[in-house]
Amino acid sequence: VIIIDEADNTTHDVQLLLRANIESFYKNCRFIFTCNFKNRIIEPLQSRCAVIDFSLKGKDKKEISEQFFNRLNQILETEKVIADKRVLAELIMKHLPDWRRVLNECQRHSVGGKIDSSILATFSPVNVEDLIKNLKSKKFSEVRKWCVNNLDNDPSDLLRRVYDSLFENLEGASIAAAVLIIAKYQYQIAFVADQEINLLACMTEIMVECEFK
Incomplete structure (x- = not known):
């Protein structure tokens, strides 16, 4: 099994080569392509794959956001970091579903043992x-x-x-x-x-x- 991570970041020519490799080795090899934007994967490559969409929709988005919010609070409590829950909720909504970025921002701003509204000040509003x-x-x-x-x-x-x-x-x-x-x-x-x-x-x-x- 060959996993091509973030395949949507590859160029058109690279994807054409990957298509050729699938044709050559399909009998004894399986390919898995992960991507954030499937529209950046060329159609000939998509047609040779079973497309599975992991995007969050409606009720699932709300439920998973709540689960991540609870998990984030547990992590901060374990690390003895005081955090404003309303600020955490706003941070999660801003970067949903990029959980890794939320964690990185919390880690960066928790050096003093506290996370407050100043974490939101680093993101300029889009006018x-x-x-x-x-x-x-x-x-x-x-x-x-x-x-x-x-x-x-x-x-x-x-x-x-x-x-x-x-x-x-x-x-x-x-x-x-x-x-x-x-x-x-x-x-x-x-x-x-x-x-x-x-x-x-x-x-x-x-x-x-x-x-x-």
């Missing part, structure tokens, strides 16, 4: 309205500043928020162009060397190519 205003005014320096200030957020989430704001801020034909631009840069998130440059390049292309209302 898309300011971004749209600066894109419309073509203020590149302000757009760059927005990208830098929001790097502590997930890049895919940032692009999704921008996508959600398109329909009320762009002229008709520009909406389609912006969707294609966002799709291109969202795909590149998986393998770019510098997320800031990738995000800024996306915003710059939208600023130059799209017409705002």
